[in-house]
Amino acid sequence: MGSLVSSLLGGGEIAEAAPSSSDPSRIMPFHSSARWQLHFNNSKDSSQLMVIDFAASWCGPCKFIEPAVHAMASKFTDVDFAKIDVDELPDVAQEFRVQAMPTFVLVKKGKEVDRVVGVKKDELEKKIEKHRALQPSS
Template identity: 75%
Template sequence: MGSFLSRFIDGGTEVSDPSSAEPSRVSSFHSSDSWQLHFKNSEASSQLMVIDFAASWCGPCKIMKPVVHAMSSTFTDVDFVKIDVDELPDVAEEFKVQAMPTFVLVKKGKEVDRVVGAKKDELQEKIEKHRAQLLPST
């Protein structure tokens, strides 16, 4: 519920994919404070978070945008987040982002994997791998 609430507090917004009639499940953050709140809330959860670091001028980022929106509809148990590196350079620096797009996969506040570049298949494989680890081992 914390991530749900943080989307509506100063700067966290739901974004829609204009090519789709369905609203997107990708949260976009426009302030460091709202991002930090969302991230802090996610640290207590074992839910996989996929952070899409992109820029409005980045061609490969534009190619991946509909792919990420489709994945967010497919993997409804995964928290998809978009960070514009020009809007939140401090967040991009914190995650050591050096190229775009960069997808950082996080669980319990820790990076578990990353994909650099517009690599749809690699991103999907890593999401499937890490979301499958949601259930505790017995």
Template identity: 70%
Template sequence: MGAQVSTQQRSSDHGEVLSVHSLDKWNTQFQNSKTSNKLMVIDFSAAWCGPCKFIEPAVHDLAVEFTDVDFIKIDIDELPDVAKDFDVQAMPTFVLLKKGKERDRLVGVKKDELHRLIEKHRF
């Protein structure tokens, strides 16, 4: 299946977005989120999605701003079962999880709204 983690994006501890490319890696991240107090923002996108590409730099900027939040990127074509589990119907879809439970969700290219939701749920 190729690399599980993109070489350019290893850890959100440094304000980066972790790209998850395998179900095993996703399951590990999801299990870790259940025992963590950290907010997890999942960016469901696809390589062919124009709006996803458009908002990607903004998501990276948010990861730099909110180093206390885990940012995960999932390509729905690579991990369709995960997208189905979260009932992703359109892209980009951002799902905000805390302790393994969905706290909020945002569909579309709305950087200011995503920023507001992260502020609301991160503590």
């Protein structure tokens, strides 16, 4: 089905940002709520920025921005990227009040610091730049 959506979208204009097949993805997908909760709880002790990509396999705009998100994950190696399929983990999507896709939630020390809803590559990149640079002075 994903290839059908991709073919309908014509591959997208941002496909050139896709990592090569030799690049391992730096985006960690979560398929169980328990595993996600463990990862999220562990991140609360860190001042590292986490970008949570809420998407769905059937979501055309999610597929369209995916290559750009992979490129950002490769560029910002000091940022933790996670992916949540809202159909697989609806409880997690509900916890973060996700109402549209794609939604990107930026989290630091377990608290939401920013959010981008929709295919807004430049806005997402600017917010990642802003929040990854803000290190607490403690």
